[in-house]
Amino acid sequence: MKATILHESNGRLRVRLAQKRMTPEQADLLEAYLQSCTGVAQAAVHERTRCAVIRYQGGRAAVLAAIGRFSYQDPRVAALAPLHSSRMLNRQYQEKLVGKVLVKAACSLFLPSPLQIARICWISFPFLRRGLRCLLRRRMHVELLDALSIGISIARRDFGTAGSVMFLLELGELLEEWTHKKSVDDLARCMALGVDRVWRKDGDTETLVPLGQIGAGDCIAVRMGGVIPIDGTIAEGEVMVNQASLTGESMPVAKRPGTAVYAGTVVEEGECVLRVTQHSGESRYDKIVSMIEQSERLKSAAEGRASRLADRLVPYTLAGSALSFLLTRSVTRALSVLMVDFSCALKLAMPLAVLSAMREASAYHITVKGGKFLEAVAGADTIVFDKTGTLTHACPVVARVIPFGGRSEAEMLRVAACLEEHFPHSMANAVVRAARERRLAHEEMHSQVEYLVAHGISSTVDGEKVIIGSAHFVFEDEKTVIPAGEQAAFDALPPEFSHLYLAIGGELAAVICIADPLRGEAKAAIQALRALGIRRTVMLTGDSERTAAAIAAQVGVDDYRAEVLPEDKAHFVEAERAAGRTVIMLGDGINDSPALSAASVGIAISDGAAIAREIADVTIAADNLFELVALRRIAQGLMLRIHSNYRFVIGFNGMLIVLGAAGALMPAASAMLHNLSTLGISLRSMTNLLSPSFDAVAAGE
Structure with a gap:
């Protein structure tokens, strides 16, 4: 594929593909291909401009060569195409939004007045029908207020005000639907395994x-x-x-x-x-989307309160309008009161604030299934951690090498690495990596290696049989013996580690202790959570008491429980909630699923078990525990914004009602200020809650 470099800086390229038109499907394919290339850290493709922005590490030559090799017809490239993409969803709503604004502008500028009036009357029918339905069902909901505002404006031949009200309502509905569907789509793709x-x-x-x-x-x-x-x-x-x-x-x-x-x-x-x-x-994807869209949990309590409050305020607005007319006998003043309702801002700004917070969380590799859980995260006072894969990396490392029979620790690690380098499973990689870090050369010094899946490795070194593997393989299958006088040392092997046994000539030569390394940011992340109001931190693990105590001391949790079963974790969480605490549970495996379900908010690691991700209310990436800090700050910022929105909506619109009743505002001005305030608070609700400076904190810096 030919391409032109448009811009270049250190570690960044912007190129334009030599094709006249790029479809969204082609853009997805190119983006997936670039992200799969060695050395590419990040790639974004823009189909409208046929450009790709690539951030890379290392030399640019490899990236340029990869672009040159790209072909849509290559079967290996075609296999990278994602089954589900949000690109078409974004394009669909972008076109709807732009089209709605352009139609409104074109009609206002170019349509003759009679045609504008006819158009406004036509598009008012759905609003009026919904209001009439409320009347027939004897329900005083916001739709009734919208219909009265639009209907009275049309009756007074104030078509401009009626058109503006309907345009803002439609625009708000479109933005809310787009944000909601995008959040659902992002969540569903995050929950999928990524194997197409x-x-x-x-x-x-x-x-x-x-x-x-x-x-x-x-x-x-x-x-x-x-x-x-x-x-x-x-x-x-x-x-x-x-x-x-x-x-x-x-x-x-x-x-x-x-x-x-x-x-x-x-x-x-x-x-x-x-x-x-x-x-x-x-x-798969469709089931996940269906589950999310049908779940009532998606709606936060704040959204429910806003909707109910908006409906409850309808009778008061109607009463205020009627009272204004009775006292002043002025239709203008009554209409000025009616033009100001609380519904637009309350029903639009609150969901937008919640959904925008969910979208912002996704930028920090956090997926939230509903605003309800952001509220719970903001109010949580207790957080419970699983250990393996959560506070520790699920990646083994060599903690100790314990030699037997008077042998050298370094020599035993060298022999073990020599055998293990042929078989790149996790424990073998840990042994080879430990030898490399200690600069132990483990050149080929053995005969042919025999590998038994799920057992171990057997070979010959200097005429002696050498084996390495599990206790079952080494002691039961191969009948290895412990050197004389060293049974006590064998019995004292540290129980907090997993053990890999090395035997030479039928005698135990060394035990390699394998550990799960603690996450480097775990202690700092817990301290940051405490600074944000978390009062109690607990670690639950199925490991031994000795291992649990050591990890708990290193990470700085307030309490821990060792040798717990999955049901024990759930019972602990339930007991904490029964004590009046709001509990966050963080886990990653099937064994954590009961506790995730029992918690006020269950948080799963995104590359953890599928069942854990499905049960959990929130998923975070496995990269950094500071994502929990970002989640807490976003949740607290959201609640502050929601309360701020409430105060503004009630105060500002209440002021407009008073001014309208006093005759200080005409209906058109009242409607304009009301609509502008609704638009303004909605746009504010869509802004990010965290400042860009928080990125360094989220990265653990």
Whole structure:
């Protein structure tokens, strides 16, 4: 693909593609391709200008070469196309918004007065019909006030005011619908696994097909490093599966034919054929969207209060208008009061504030399922953390190497790395990485390596058999013995770590202790949450008392519970809520799901278990716990904005009613000021709650 460089700065390129027109589908394809390229940190494609903005790391030559290789017809590129994109949604509403404004301007400027009047009368029918329906049902709702305002304006031949009122109402409805659908779409795509195509296996033939075409009973092939995209059972092969996103375990688990595997887990070793047990459509994008759109939880209490308050104020506005007419016998003054209602601002600004806060949260990799949960986050006083994958990284590291038989610690780590470097699963990577960090060269010094999936590695070094693996493999299968006089040292192995056993010549040579590293920002994030009003922090873990105590001391939580089962976590959360506390629960695995459901607000890690993400009310990325700080600040800022909006709407519109009743404002001026204030407060409600300077805080700096 040919392209022209339009602008270039350090680590940033803006290029224009050499094509006359770019469709949204092509833009999605190019964007997905660029983001998959090595060295590209971020890419955004704008189809209207046929431009791509690329932020990269390293040399620009590789990025330019990648652009040059791009082709829409390349099957490998076509496989990157997302099944769902928000680009078409944005374009649809942008065109609606621009079209509505242009039509309004064109009609005001160019249509003759009779045609303008006819147009206003025509578009008033839906508003008048809704108001009449309220009357027939004996309900005094905001729609009745809107209909009276528009109807009386038309009756008085004040068509300009009627047109302005309807335009602002339509504009507000469109903005609210756009913001809401965008939030739902972002949430649904965040909850999806991101696996769009799989290799379907038919006999000896493998075909790359969209995931949506996979049904129960089909077989798909999954290889080392691949994400299991759907629930099923192993039909062929033995694999090691990383289930950290599902169960919180950081160590891979052996899976053999007949055993179940679940969507969202990763094959770390080996390859397998998976027989699907659930149709893909049952838990994919469309189901998620349907669940979100049908959920009443999406509406915050603030939105409900605003809607109810707007309806309750309708009789008072009508009474005020009637009283003004009775006292002054002036239709103008009565209409001036009627022109000012609280509905527009209350029913428009509040949902926009909530949905805009949800959109702003997404910029910090936070997805909120409804405004109700932002309110709960703002008022929370207790936060409960799971440990593995939440306060710690679900990525093993070597904590200690304990040699046996008088051997050298460095030499044992070198031998272990020499064997493990051939098999890049998580624990092997930890051993190799530890040897590299200690500058231990582990050149090839062994014979052919024999690898047994889910067991360990066997080879020969200097004529002696060397094995490394699990306790079952080393002691039960290979009958390894502990050196004489060192049973006490073996019994004293630190229980807070997982153990990898190395044996030479049938004798235990070393135990490599593997740990889950604590997140570097965990302590600072908890301190920041305390500064924002969180009074109690608790850690729950299934690990031993010793491990839990060590992590709790390092991270600085107020309390912890060790060796807890999933149901124990839920019971703890329920007890905290029964004590009158508003509880946030943060977890990432299936074992956290009961507690997430029991909490006032359940927060799941976005690359955690699918069930945890579905049950949770909020999802955050796994990158940084300071996203919790951003969430808390956004939630508190939202509540302050909502209360500020209430005060302004009641105060300003109340002032307009008084001025209208006193004859100081004419109906047109009253309507104009009311509509301008509604537009102004709505635009304010759509602005960001956090300042740009908070980005550094959210990054943990």
